[in-house]
Amino acid sequence: MQYRELGRTGLRVSAIGLGCAMIGNSTVEYATRIVHRAIDLGVNYFDTARGYWDSEAKLGVALEGGLRERVVISTKTGAKTRDAAWQHIQESLQRLRTAYLDNCHLHGLATAEDAAERTGPGGALEALIEAKRRGLIRHIGCTSHRSDVLIAALERFDFEIILVPMNIVETEPLETLIPLCHERGVGVTIMKPLATGLLPAPLALKWLLNQPIATAVPGASTLAEVEENSKVGHGDATLSAREVAEAARLRRELEHERCRICDQCLPCAAGINIPEHLGTDVMFDHLRTMGREGFLAYPWSRDTLAKDLESRQKAIAAIEACDHCGDCESRCPHGLPVMAMLGRQLPAFRDMVGMYGEMLRT
Ligand code: SF4
Ligand code: SF4
Missing domain, CATH: 3.20.20.100 (NADP-dependent oxidoreductase domain)
Structure with missing residues (x-):
């Protein structure tokens, strides 16, 4: 090392x-x-x-x-x-x-x-x-x-x-x-x-x-x-x-996809924690890197599953309530397509809720 x-x-x-x-x-x-x-x-x-x-x-x-x-x-x-x-x-x-x-x-x-x-x-x-x-x-x-x-x-x-x-x-x-x-x-x-x-x-x-x-x-x-x-x-x-x-190719490709967690898009009228979901969502990151099977098989602490189930349900409700006012996108200094990115996450979030229910039952 x-x-x-x-x-x-x-x-x-x-x-x-x-x-x-x-x-x-x-x-x-x-x-x-x-x-x-x-x-x-x-x-x-x-x-x-x-x-x-x-x-x-x-x-x-x-x-x-x-x-x-x-x-x-x-x-x-x-x-x-x-x-x-x-x-x-x-x-x-x-x-x-x-x-x-x-x-x-x-x-x-x-x-x-x-x-x-x-x-x-x-x-x-x-x-x-x-x-x-x-x-x-x-x-x-x-x-x-x-x-x-x-x-x-x-x-x-x-x-x-x-x-x-x-x-x-x-x-x-x-x-x-x-x-x-x-x-x-x-x-x-x-x-x-x-x-x-x-x-x-x-x-x-x-x-x-x-x-x-x-x-x-x-x-x-x-x-x-x-x-x-x-x-x-x-x-x-x-x-x-x-x-x-x-590295140069990845920089070009992700320039307008990577959330910098700078909070400048906030506040969101629907109460969505945009930087968290687009930039620091650790459990969503796990799902992305492990894949569905790996996620289901992982030795999660039950406390984590229960807490993320609750916050994930709230996040889904908030994202579903987005009225596409566009304020977040006009404030984002990095030109991120915030609404589309949140929309793309929704199916995975719903799947996570289903998986949490399944894992907590066992
Ligand atoms: S477009 Fe949706 S996510 Fe963006 S600020 Fe408005 S309600 Fe929030
Ligand atoms: S302003 Fe843009 S880069 Fe900054 S947290 Fe919001 S979405 Fe992410």
Whole structure:
């Protein structure tokens, strides 16, 4: 495995990490096997969050028995206030069964105003600073789906690590954000490396290894996926002429298909969470990558199935209520055909509801 410096933190991290959102959806036994396989393959950077179902708890179980000291744990708090963030940190430490967090991010800064609120007086950042002073956290980072918001956050505080989406289609961070991070010694970690299942893993990860980043954190819901992803960090990352051409083709093809999760299409009059369905829908991504048979056979946690059944039914009702006002499309800066994309997802969403019912009955 290739290892890289994580900014000025002094940590050396595997160029391919593990995004742990997906392990929150499987049984604890299978999640443990995924984490252990990743470690066997040289992965030492684990990106989780209290918001990823019970991913923290499953990662904590998997790292028991002496593995914790071999890895870097990065988690997140979406809290706005100091008090709420302090509570989150205590809970994350408990769930992860650890005495310290290597990194804690302010999770999902939505706008510059949101960043100002959370880094301002009484904001969540104050709790992270205090936790670092007490040795409960070693580094402080922040995440956003928007480069401009991360730049605004870095103007307000000297964060040590950032997490931002980047992939063959979404290259905006390369323009200003990443050069700024290098200038300031900020560790650059990358989410959505496969554009939520739209890109082929080996090429997408190899492309990222050629960018000025510390680590990419693809999620993996199966042992086969964690093996495929991790092995990219083992070999020669030089892109062949054929791979460069294929990356360019994918960029052209997906430019107006890949949702950047920037929220600029909101609000939707029908209450549809457009960025979630088009850009971050983990269960829909699972169905797309596993296929129907694989989805039905997967060892899902029953809690995940029950929760997604409920939210999926609400999503279907909301999408069916879309009155085609067109506001989302006129606001989308990337020219996405939002209405058509949501319409294309509906049959799969209905199928998922049927499958959940079937799986929960067994
Ligand atoms: S067209 Fe449909 S999805 Fe778009 S904003 Fe209007 S109601 Fe919402
Ligand atoms: S649909 Fe467009 S505006 Fe809405 S989140 Fe995706 S990229 Fe942003």
